[in-house]
């Protein structure tokens with residue numbers, strides 16, 4: 489059978505992960521195993537995969553004002569000259585940056601992201617269209633994808649953004665910014681210490697700070713005052729920082745997650761030795777914190793993906809299969825009830841009719857008494873055939889009524905389509921006995937495959953622990 493496009497993509501995903509994170513490549517294999525089980529049960533379309541429902545990479549977004557040093561930070565972090573930098577607004581696109589096997593950085597247009605479910609912008613053009621009509625076609629002017637073989641990019645996706653200015657932003661850009669904020673695991677919000685008047689950018693602060701501090705996922709935002717080296721030339725460097733802290737506090741950010749850094753590469757020389765040392769120490773501390781957080785989301789994401797594998801397998805075994813078995817039992821009950829009623833009615837009706845027609849002579853049934861044995865057999869077989877056909881007819885009627893009930897069953901939630909599809913597949917197997925409640929396609933082999941996926945999930949957690957747990961045993965990562 490020709491492999492469908494989704495399956496093709498999942499294959500590519502696996503190949504990609506083999507280079508980047510072999511543990512997760514194994515997880516893709518387990519997802520594909522579950523896919524096969526689900527397809528066998530017809531719970532899943534041929535062109536579908538559990539693997540596409542997982543976000544495989546943690547997303548780290550870098551947002552902030554124009555020329556705050558976002559691109560410089562990413563270049564430094566990756567050790568590559570990936571993004572152009574400069575004080576003029578050099579790029580007005582969102583750039584998704586991820587690991588690629590090629591030595592030379594590769595740039596792909598936004599439509600590549602739009603079409604690829606591995607990335608967080610899958611079908612974004614459709615969403616952009618909803619926010620700003622007609623703009624979806626221009627997805628290439630909003631987004632691009634850069635891949636590059638940089639160790640620092642392994643296992644994560646960064647998003648560099650054009651400078652944010654709430655007053656000048658177009659609906660579509662605002663929409664993408666909000667979309668990015670929603671899907672990111674970590675958001676670095678950059679401000680620029682060169683502009684010591686944070687009061688002048690009220691709307692921007694509102695969007696990037698006030699609107700973010702009360703979110704349920706507020707802890708994923710890190711607010712970074714960059715280019716702190718510039719303050720060295722001020723008479724009172726601390727005052728610049730204090731002004732920012734006040735502005736952020738006015739926008740609701742009172743505690744923590746406020747960092748002060750600068751880029752070694754881009755910084756101006758700091759003459760005052762004392763000031764230099766102080767700024768640098770603070771910078772090193774804060775940078776270590778930020779990098780720690782980046783590493784943490786990567787680790788958490790890996791655990792979460794394995795957790796999703798485990799949940800998917802358990803859900804299949806403990807919810808979907810029992811629901812289908814239950815549906816089969818209802819089907820059997822209804823079939824038996826209907827058959828009992830219909831056969832009894834038929835029997836009684838026939839008895840009444842034949843009695844009144846005088847077919848019974850004592851204990852003999854006269855209409856067949858005169859037939860020869862061949863004809864008797866023919867009549868008997870014909871009668872049995874009609875009764876058997878009737879049974880299958882009633883069985884199908886009962887099955888259809890169960891199918892309709894499943895289609896209306898709100899308690900199935902997101903599983904409804906899958907369960908309906910799988911049950912319809914059961915209905916078609918007229919030869920399978922209703923005595924078994926085991927869903928069609930669910931044999932010992934399938935059960936073993938699901939158990940194997942669960943066992944694998946445990947092994948993956950072990951492997952991740954081996955990789956990420958600190959050898960001293962002090963910080964055993966939680967199983968998420």
Ligand SMILES: Nc1nc2c(ncn2[C@@H]2O[C@H](COP(=O)(O)OP(=O)(O)O)[C@@H](O)[C@H]2O)c(=O)[nH]1
Nearest residue numbers: 555556557558559560573574715750751754755
């Ligand atoms: N002095 C100083 N300049 C910086 C720093 N980071 C970036 N720059 C400069 O600021 C300008 C804007 O940087 P860029 O990374 O393009 O900003 P973006 O618009 O936020 O991506 C560039 O000329 C950088 O060289 C820093 O920490 N200190």
Ligand SMILES: [Mg+2]
Nearest residue numbers: 558559572579
């Ligand atoms: Mg930039």
